[in-house]
Amino acid sequence: MATTTSPVLLGPRRGAGMSLALQALRRSRPLVGFLPHSSPLSTSASPPDAHELLRIDRILTNPAAGGGGSLPSQSQQHPRAATDLHQLLRRAAGLTAAESASLLRRLPGAQPHPRLGRLLQELAGLGLPRGEVKAALASDQEGLLSMDPGEPSRLLDLLRDLRCREAVRDRILAHGALRAAVAARRRVELLHARGLSRHDALRVLAAEPRTMLYSPEDVERKLEFLVETMGFEVGWLVQYPEFLGVNLDRWIIPRHNVVEHLKSVGGLGDPVEMKHYVRLTRRRFYNMFVKPYPECERIFGGLVRERDEMARRRHPTGLWKLFKPAKHERTQEDVQNMKSLVGSLK
Template sequence: MARAPQALRRPHHLLRLLPYPAPLSTSSSPPDPRELLRIDRILNRPPTAAVAAGQPSQALQHPRAATSLHHLLHRAAGLTAAESASLLGRLPGAHAHPRLGRLLQELAGLRLPGAEIKAALASDPEGLLSMDPGEPSRLLELLRDLRCRKAVKEQVLARGALRAAAVARRRVELLHARGLTRHDALRVLAAEPRAMLYSPEDVERKVEFLVDTMGFEVGWLVQYPEFLGVNLDKWIIPRHNVVEHLKSVGGLGDPVEMKHYVRLSRRRFYNMFVKPYPECERIFGGLVREREEMVRQQHPTGLWKLFTPAKYERTQEEVTNMKLLVGSLR
């Protein structure tokens, strides 16, 4: 009888040796944003067969959405029905996208003049209407708090704050496409507003020169945003050519950092890298060392010549009056 309970316990010992099944996890990995965008495009794209068969488009299938967008465009920018239809016709899938309605509601609540919103929509409708809700407010706040010279800020906001926000957003997307996060791109624009005064082609050319030619990573722009605010042909390329020449002849003892390209004044860079090497003067251009054979300017005119009183012609009548005055004082 004692062996029977032991025999019954043996299966439990065997069960301990078997692997337990892993519990089912109720958490799933976060979806890929690119996959969500692809699905969103597929859902919002009208089927080819329906278009070929002459079925109504999304604008006709969603009359309430189209009417709401027309009303919001009229409320925010004062657009007529024809202007709203023309604007929405250039944006495929705009009628069925709920994001656009929230964006227009935000634009209407910004308390901006309707003419300014209308001008921004006319100049860059895709750049403005492609923003996410909340993005115009953040960009306008960024532009309002710019810390730069007054002339630069006036030039940035010359065509209106909303158009400047669209310009800033274009630069943010450009820098994001080159490897910066959107947060870092906004930091770069806030620290160097002059980047918004250059065209997107110029900004992209600077980034390409920084990465492909100079060999720096794009992340250096966060620490040295001045690179996007200076002239590439007049400031960066001459300095890069001088540094490359000194590297080829072994004239550099220490590595040249990013600060030497953007934060040194022209005179200081000249004294540090160009002046000790006369052959670099032609490469650098400007501020060429004065040579002995050049004719020196003459000394300035002495001060005694500048302060000599002017001479006026005296008449006989004035001489007679002066003699009478002196005689009366005796």
């Protein structure tokens, strides 16, 4: 009795034959000699083509190659992306080919990220002088190139709308607006690392631009003193940003020492708030916390009363008499003449 091949077994045999063919391809054995020609994989199809097996093997080993060459590989994209970055660096900062190549080699990562291209396009479109962008790259390359697209524009708008004294503005923008934007971004990231949101950090900088005049180390020291020593939360800076603009050694620490002494002797009735440290003038703080307690005067930084008396005595005693106009004595005749003159005018 003749036996016929069941159609149900054709599917598994076809998959087994394909698997054996691919294994033979990876072991570099002759495909034609390995495939069984006597028992075909199907009742109607011819033996699989060797080129088709090679194409399937390329798809399995590299899925990106299955599109027939429509998607270029990363090795093909990299030269074009690098060329675009060279052109953007020349447009934005005026860098030569050698300078841009040296800069790109120092960047972390094997290939440039698309974010860098968008950032350079934004810098080229801001209309800044090329020398200013080049100086910012030379001063803080990591701080500038680590920005996200859109950050330079927002920071430059913040610097353009600063509300502060003209002397403070001139010091902030002394080295160019872009370098000031990089410095502002450093302070924003520092405040964000301490717990503030980036939006609140920008609000703090806008309200207290003097923060950008202090180095990041000084700002970090103030934040550490605020949290670790004084016991306040970083969120208080949104309401009292002046804390970051005053001098820590000459303004905050003397007041904190006075308050700590009064706490130890029970001289405080109400709790001391943040406004007492930053909003009160030196005179008002002295009258409120130091003057009733003479022992606090030396803690506060010297005898304030003696300083005031020395400030009032600016001239030697008796010098004012030299500037007093001479007094002329009036005789009886002068009085009569004046009376007669006034009487004639009536």
